[in-house]
Amino acid sequence: MLTASHLCHDYGRGPVLDGIELELEAGSVTCLLGPSGCGKSTLLNILAGLLKPTSGTVNADCARPGPALGYMAQEPDLLPWLTAEKNAALAAQLHGGIMAPDAGKRAALFRRFGLAGCERLYPHELSGGQRQRVALIRTLLAEPKLLLLDEPLGHLDAGRRLMAARAIRQYVAEHRATALVVTHQLDEAVHLGDRIVTLSDRPTRVTGIHRLDSPNSRREAFMALSETLASAPVAAEGVAA
Numbered sequence: 001m002l003t004a005s006h007l008c009h010d011y012g013r014g015p016v017l018d019g020i021e022l023e024l025e026a027g028s029v030t031c032l033l034g035p036s037g038c039g040k041s042t043l044l045n046i047l048a049g050l051l052k053p054t055s056g057t058v059n060a061d062c063a064r065p066g067p068a069l070g071y072m073a074q075e076p077d078l079l080p081w082l083t084a085e086k087n088a089a090l091a092a093q094l095h096g097g098i099m100a101p102d103a104g105k106r107a108a109l110f111r112r113f114g115l116a117g118c119e120r121l122y123p124h125e126l127s128g129g130q131r132q133r134v135a136l137i138r139t140l141l142a143e144p145k146l147l148l149l150d151e152p153l154g155h156l157d158a159g160r161r162l163m164a165a166r167a168i169r170q171y172v173a174e175h176r177a178t179a180l181v182v183t184h185q186l187d188e189a190v191h192l193g194d195r196i197v198t199l200s201d202r203p204t205r206v207t208g209i210h211r212l213d214s215p216n217s218r219r220e221a222f223m224a225l226s227e228t229l230a231s232a233p234v235a236a237e238g239v240a241a
Contacts, residue, residue: 001178007056018203031189034199070144076135085119147179
């Protein structure tokens with residue numbers, strides 16, 4: 001689905017990414033796990049085409065009709081003059097023209113994400129977690145082939161995180177999509193992913209790939225990564241991810 005080869009990036013203050021090699025398997029959920037400030041968001045922006053790398057290449061298979069890419073940033077960025085349901089419909093409308101997305105699909109996603117009854121509320125009337133879920137619905141309603149999600153569960157409590165993680169996995173299965181999810185929460189990565197790609201602190205490199213194809217492999221990955229992360233150095237404060 002997507003292959004990144006020898007990605008390097010430098011903002012002029014020293015290297016951020018140092019030779020990242022990454023391959024996303026079609027129909028899978030890959031979780032990108034690394035310390036805060038290591039460059040996860042930088043990598044995601046490069047993969048989304050929002051940032052040009054200093055060197056390296058990104059190749060994606062976009063053969064299926066319809067929107068190829070669904071990108072969700074850390075902040076929801078809802079339009080304050082639109083209701084939740086109109087914000088959610090925006091990406092699908094922009095892709096498909098003036099026609100609104102299927103109302104039934106939109107209602108189903110609002111129910112799935114625990115937002116039934118919030119459709120006509122404006123962003124200032126929603127909690128941070130609710131705005132985050134509306135932004136995720138907006139991404140999914142356009143039915144992209146490839147999802148690039150930057151900490152999509154970051155503002156949610158434990159119960160909502162579990163529900164949203166299941167919804168992402170269900171979307172990938174139903175639409176034969178592929179997802180890359182940035183997180184720094186190990187339990188989230190183990191629950192959500194088909195595999196975990198771990199990153200080092202800056203200059204950032206891939207340090208491991210853990211496949212999660214059985215309950216035993218998820219337990220083993222959790223135990224191994226818990227020990228690794230507990231001994232990892234903390235990223236410098238004030239450095240953007």
